[in-house]
Amino acid sequence: MTQELSAKEFIARRIALELKDGDVVNLGIGLPTLVANYLPEGVHLMLQSENGFLGIGPVPEDVPPIGKPRMVNAGGQPCSIIPGGSTFDTSISFALMRGGHLDACVLGGLQVDENADLANWMVPGKNVPGMGGAMDLAVGARQVIVAMEHTAKGEKKILKKCNLPLTAKGRVSTLVTEKALFRFHDGKLVLEEYAPGVSVEEIRAETEASFTVSDKLKEMVISQVGL
Amino acid sequence: MKSKRLEIEKVASFLRDGMTIMYGGFMGNGTPPRLMQAILDSGVKDLTMIGDDTAFSDATKGPEGVGLLIRHHRVKKMITGHIGLNKEAQRQMIAGEMEIELSPIGTIAERIRAGGSGLGGVLTPTGVGTTVAEDKQDISLNGKKYDTKQTLNINGKDYLLELPLVADLAVLEAVKSDKMGNLVYYGSMRNHNPLMALAAKTVIVEAHDVVEVGYITPDEVMTPGILVDYIVYPK
Numbered sequence: 001m002t003q004e005l006s007a008k009e010f011i012a013r014r015i016a017l018e019l020k021d022g023d024v025v026n027l028g029i030g031l032p033t034l035v036a037n038y039l040p041e042g043v044h045l046m047l048q049s050e051n052g053f054l055g056i057g058p059v060p061e062d063v064p065p066i067g068k069p070r071m072v073n074a075g076g077q078p079c080s081i082i083p084g085g086s087t088f089d090t091s092i093s094f095a096l097m098r099g100g101h102l103d104a105c106v107l108g109g110l111q112v113d114e115n116a117d118l119a120n121w122m123v124p125g126k127n128v129p130g131m132g133g134a135m136d137l138a139v140g141a142r143q144v145i146v147a148m149e150h151t152a153k154g155e156k157k158i159l160k161k162c163n164l165p166l167t168a169k170g171r172v173s174t175l176v177t178e179k180a181l182f183r184f185h186d187g188k189l190v191l192e193e194y195a196p197g198v199s200v201e202e203i204r205a206e207t208e209a210s211f212t213v214s215d216k217l218k219e220m221v222i223s224q225v226g227l
Numbered sequence: 228m229k230s231k232r233l234e235i236e237k238v239a240s241f242l243r244d245g246m247t248i249m250y251g252g253f254m255g256n257g258t259p260p261r262l263m264q265a266i267l268d269s270g271v272k273d274l275t276m277i278g279d280d281t282a283f284s285d286a287t288k289g290p291e292g293v294g295l296l297i298r299h300h301r302v303k304k305m306i307t308g309h310i311g312l313n314k315e316a317q318r319q320m321i322a323g324e325m326e327i328e329l330s331p332i333g334t335i336a337e338r339i340r341a342g343g344s345g346l347g348g349v350l351t352p353t354g355v356g357t358t359v360a361e362d363k364q365d366i367s368l369n370g371k372k373y374d375t376k377q378t379l380n381i382n383g384k385d386y387l388l389e390l391p392l393v394a395d396l397a398v399l400e401a402v403k404s405d406k407m408g409n410l411v412y413y414g415s416m417r418n419h420n421p422l423m424a425l426a427a428k429t430v431i432v433e434a435h436d437v438v439e440v441g442y443i444t445p446d447e448v449m450t451p452g453i454l455v456d457y458i459v460y461p462k
Contacts, residue, residue, distance in 0.1 A: 050332070051253035051279075052418050066290050067260060069402050069435060071414040076254025076282070076289040076312070087414055089421045089449075090253070090279070091340050094333030098353060117356075128320070128329075129311025130280070136333035136353045169356035 007178035010195070011147045013038045013222035014176050015106055018145060019045060023103040024096075026050065026137055029075050031147045032106035038223040046084075048102060050074045050133040052093045055085020074133070094133070098140035105141035107134060109148035109175070111162040114209035116172040116184045118146060119164035131167065138168035150177035151206050158182075158207045179203055181220055182211060193220040231408050233431060233457035235261055239269035241396060241429055241457075245303075247275040249339065249394040249427055251420035254312070255282035255290030257412070259400035259433035261459060263295050266398070273303040277339070277392055279332060279419055280309035281316040288312065297325065306392065308332035331359065334389050336422055342391035343425025350379065350386035360387055397427035401450070404434035405441070408455025409448040417449060424454040431457045 005013070008031045016038035019025055026048040027033050039045065047056040056073060057080035064070040064078075073079045081087070096102060111119040118138055121131040138144050151157055158175070175182040180203045181193035189211040194203060196219055248266070252258030258278070266274075274296065282292030294313050296302050304326040310316040319325040330338075337349040354360055355378060364376045366388070377388045399420045402413035410432060412420060424430050437460050 049415065051256070051415050053415055066286075069413040069416060070256070072254060072256045072289070073415075074253070076256060081414065087412075087417060089417050090332065090336040090419045091422055093418075094336055098333055098351065128317070130307065130309035130329045131331050131359075132280070132309040132311075133332045135331040135357065135359065139353045139355075166357045 007149050008034065010178045010222060011149070011176050014181065014220055015145055015147055016040065016223040016225070017221065018174065019043060019104060022046070024048060024054070024101065026097065026102055026105040026141065028105065028107045028134070028137070030108050032108060035106055035147070038225045040223055040225060048093070048096060049079070050093055050097070050137070052090060053081055053085055053087040055082040057082040057085070094136050097133070097136045100140055100142055102137075102141040104143040104145055105137040106145045106147055107138060109146040109157070111157050111159055111164050112146055112148065112172055112175050113159045113162045114189045114211070115161070116170045116187065116189075117162050118144070118167045118172050119162040120167045122165050124165065134167050138171045143173045144171050145174045145176065146172050147176055150179045156206060156208045158209045160208055160210070179206065188212065190214050191217065193218055195220050228407070231406065231455065231458045233459050235265050235459055238262060238265040238431065238459070241431065242266060242269045242271040244271055245273045246271070246395040247277065249392075249397040249419075249423040250276060250278040250293050251397070251399045251418060251423055252282070252292050253279045253415065253418040255292030257400050257416035257418050257420055258282065258290065258292035259398050259459075260290065262398040262431060262433050263293065267295055267299055267301065272301045274301055275304040275306070276302050277306045277335070277394055279335065280307055281305065281313035284313040284315045300324070304328065306330060306335065308335055328362070334359075335392070336419060338389050338392040339419065339422045339426045342393040343422060346391060348391060349389045350381065351389055352384065352386055354387050355385045364390065366390065392426060394423070394427040395429065397423040397430045399424060399430065399432040401432050401434050403436045403438060403443060404432055404455070404458050405438050405443045405452065406458070407440050408432065408452035408458055409443050410434075410450040410452070410455065411443055411447055412449050421450045424450045429457075430455050431459065433459045435461055437461070
């Protein structure tokens with residue numbers, strides 16, 4: 001089953017099980033956005049859009065043209081707002097992040113290191129899009145869940161020390177890849193789950209960071225929604 | 228009461244080379260398009276623009292927002308959080324044609340809020356230990372001068388000291404204004420607009436609808452009209 005899924009979908013399906021009904025969550029652009037597709041029945045999140053509202057809803061049937069008043073998400077794409085949602089200015093929106101009012105954020109990653117540091121916003125000389133809201137999210141959400149493929153073209157991404165510019169220091173709580181789930185406990189990286197068919201040895205070989213193996217190590221279970 | 232109505236052709240009289248302008252909007256949503264066009268048409272240049280992001284360079288994906296002024300080389304410096312969906316902004320930054328100060332969006336919002344609220348600055352944990360903490364910034368702290376941002380440890384926690392932002396002009400977009408400039412925004416279009424209304428010497432709003440005073444109830448007002456100097460009415 002799992003080998004039929006792309007790494008991204010597999011990761012998103014695992015993270016979907018991390019979130020609880022009623023959680024207030026910010027999903028980053030890209031892979032993290034997929035998480036919303038795999039929430040188990042009965043789990044409803046209040047999704048924050050950093051441009052200034054709570055309660056992201058689906059793309060409406062009639063999207064007003066560019067230039068007319070319309071709702072967009074943080075990526076500037078049309079969306080709606082669910083009943084119970086609320087709108088506010090940027091100061092409040094980022095106060096929700098920095099002030100610890102979000103249960104969790106899910107962010108993409110370029111590198112994570114054993115100090116729980118995250119690098120995800122720039123590759124010097126290559127791509128400098130700007131940090132947007134990533135630094136505020138990483139510094140303030142109660143749980144910072146990083147969704148990241150385990151390696152990139154054979155290069156390790158879970159390192160002793162990030163060598164790309166950091167997004168935040170010491171803030172990652174959970175790291176999910178297509179091979180493993182790690183959590184930071186008291187600042188130490190712990191392997192808690194392995195993907196079906198992946199050995200601890202394989203995870204060690206593809207991870208530069210030092211980690212311990214949880215005594216409750218288990219095989220990863222992912223959301224089965226739609227499978 | 229003196230009318231706040233401003234004809235779009237008169238916007239040019241508030242513009243000069245080298246000025247600093249704040250523009251509302253997030254990915255162009257809430258950026259006043261006719262005011263952006265008026266700034267372009269005035270021929271003004273060497274602008275410092277302060278806003279969330281540089282919106283879209285691909286018009287099929289979303290509004291161009293401040294990108295209109297970037298594309299025509301009117302912007303000398305941007306203070307913004309994200310330029311990732313504007314290829315021309317990225318190109319100008321890499322080519323050294325435009326200076327870009329990248330800042331976390333939450334920090335930009337609070338710097339604007341501080342500038343408009345009479346605060347001396349903001350202490351934020353955002354950016355501590357990152358390149359943001361090493362950014363150039365002339366600052367005098369207790370009489371001592373520094374040339375980079377300063378990290379302060381307060382009661383055991385590190386914060387960056389971020390300085391207020393103010394501007395000569397703020398250009399806003401509101402879905403509704405009364406004739407006194409009391410503003411209502413729609414949905415995601417509010418974003419930085421209410422903060423910028425506080426932080427600029429002159430505030431011009433482009434309104435989709437202008438109504439008589441009293442048609443917007445006090446509880447509905449999102450930006451008090453006393454902050455708005457001029458209203459550009461819909462066509």
